[in-house]
Amino acid sequence: MQLELRHLQAVCQIAETGSLGGAARVLGVSQPALSAQLRRIERVTGGELFVRGRLGVEPTPLGQFVLAKARRVLSEMDALGAETRARTTDAPLRLGCILLVLIDGLIARQDLALAGREITVDLEDSVTALVRMLGAGRYDVIVYGEVNDHEVPLPAGVTARTLVPKEPFCIRMSARHPLARLEALDLADLADEQWMTLVEDDDGGPEALVEACAKAGFVPALRYRITDRMMQYDLISAGRAVSLSQPTAPAVAGTVMRPLIGAPITGRIRLAWNRSTVSARQAELFYRSAAYAYLANVDNNPFHRAWWDEHPEAHPAMD
Numbered sequence: 001m002q003l004e005l006r007h008l009q010a011v012c013q014i015a016e017t018g019s020l021g022g023a024a025r026v027l028g029v030s031q032p033a034l035s036a037q038l039r040r041i042e043r044v045t046g047g048e049l050f051v052r053g054r055l056g057v058e059p060t061p062l063g064q065f066v067l068a069k070a071r072r073v074l075s076e077m078d079a080l081g082a083e084t085r086a087r088t089t090d091a092p093l094r095l096g097c098i099l100l101v102l103i104d105g106l107i108a109r110q111d112l113a114l115a116g117r118e119i120t121v122d123l124e125d126s127v128t129a130l131v132r133m134l135g136a137g138r139y140d141v142i143v144y145g146e147v148n149d150h151e152v153p154l155p156a157g158v159t160a161r162t163l164v165p166k167e168p169f170c171i172r173m174s175a176r177h178p179l180a181r182l183e184a185l186d187l188a189d190l191a192d193e194q195w196m197t198l199v200e201d202d203d204g205g206p207e208a209l210v211e212a213c214a215k216a217g218f219v220p221a222l223r224y225r226i227t228d229r230m231m232q233y234d235l236i237s238a239g240r241a242v243s244l245s246q247p248t249a250p251a252v253a254g255t256v257m258r259p260l261i262g263a264p265i266t267g268r269i270r271l272a273w274n275r276s277t278v279s280a281r282q283a284e285l286f287y288r289s290a291a292y293a294y295l296a297n298v299d300n301n302p303f304h305r306a307w308w309d310e311h312p313e314a315h316p317a318m319d
Contacts, residue, residue, distance in 0.1 A: 005077060007041050008070035010034060011049060015067055018056030025126065025202065077136075092118040093278070096130050096139035098203070099123060099227070100269060101248045101300075103143065105293035125227065127152050127203040134158060134272060141273040141286055148211075148266060150204020159283070160272040163290050166314045168263035168307060170247045172255050174239040180256045183303070187260055191218035196232055196243035197225040205265075209244060212264040247304035248297035259303045269294070291316035 013023040020038070024031040042049055049063035059067055097103050107121055124130045127144045134142045135155030143163075146152060154160055171185055173193075179185055191213075197206070206222075213220045224241050226232050235241045237254030244265065245257060271290060273283050294316065298308050308314065 011070050092120045094140045095121045097143040101246045101297050102293040105296050106290050140277045143271055146268045147204035148208040158272050162270050163316050164269040166266050169244045169265040170257050170259045172245040172257050173242045175256050184261050185258045188216040193242045194223045195220045196241045197222040208265045248300050250300050257301050
C-alpha cells in the first residue's frame with residue numbers, strides 16, 4: 001500500500017480530535033474502519049503513530065514526524081486547489097451547507113445567480129468537515145449553524161459573517177401529545193420522552209441539549225439519529241419521539257411546534273467564504289439572499305414572530 005492524501009487526512013484528523021471516534025465522525029466513516037485504516041498506515045510508516053494518553057490518543061515521536069510532513073503536504077494541496085480556483089473565473093460557485101430551514105429558500109432565490117455565475121449545492125452532516133473543505137478549496141461559500149456558545153474554528157483565508165446571532169430552539173412533538181395543548185413547554189416536562197438526536201454532532205448541539213436537560217434534572221434518551229426529514233416527521237407524528245427544531249421550521253401534519261420556557265438552547269447561523277474565490281460584492285449578495293430566505297420563514301410559527309419582533313438585535317444586519 002502507498003500513502004495517499006486520504007491517509008494523511010485521517011492521521012491529521014485523529015491528532016486534531018484526540019480520538020478515533022471523533023475523527024471517524026468528522027471523516028464520515030465508522031470507528032472500526034478508521035482503526036483498520038490506521039493499522040495499514042502504521043505498517044507503511046513502520047511503527048505506531050499514536051498511543052493512548054490521559055486526554056485521549058497522543059502522537060508517538062514517529063507520529064509527530066509523520067504529522068509534520070502530512071500537514072505540510074495537505075497545506076500545499078489546499079493552496080494548490082484554492083489558487084487554481086482563483087484563476088478560473090467562470091467556474092461555478094460551490095455552496096456547502098448543513099440542513100437549515102433557510103437553505104430551500106436560499107437556493108430558490110433568483111439573485112443567487114450572482115451576476116450569472118452558476119451555483120452548485122452540497123449538503124453535509126458535519127460542520128467541522130464543512131469548514132475544513134472550505135479551507136481546502138472544495139467549497140467557496142458555506143452556511144452553517146452553531147449552538148449556544150460553541151464556536152467552530154475557521155481556517156486562514158476565510159471570512160465569516162453572522163446572519164442570525166440568536167434564535168431559540170423549540171420542540172416538535174406529536175399533535176396528539178398531552179403537552180401539545182400548552183403554548184410553551186418546560187424542558188423538565190419532557191424527561192420521559194424519546195429524543196431525536198441532532199443530525200450534526202459537532203456544532204455544539206448535542207452538548208447543549210444534554211447540558212440543558214441536566215439543569216432540568218434528567219438525562220435525555222437519545223434514541224434516533226435520522227437524516228431524512230420525512231422519516232423524522234413520521235416518527236414524531238406517531239408519538240415515538242420529540243425533537244429540537246429551529247423556530248422557523250414549517251408546519252407538518254400530525255405535529256406541533258412549541259417554544260421552550262426560558263430559551264435554554266439557542267442557535268446561531270453564519271456564512272463563511274473563501275476570499276480567493278468570492279469577491280466582496282458576491283459575498284454581500286449571498287448574505288442578502290440568505291437573510292431574505294431566513295426572513296421568509298419567520299412567520300411559519302406565531303410564537304417565533306412574537307419573539308422576533310421583541311429581539312431586533314437578532315435580526316440580520318441589512319443596510
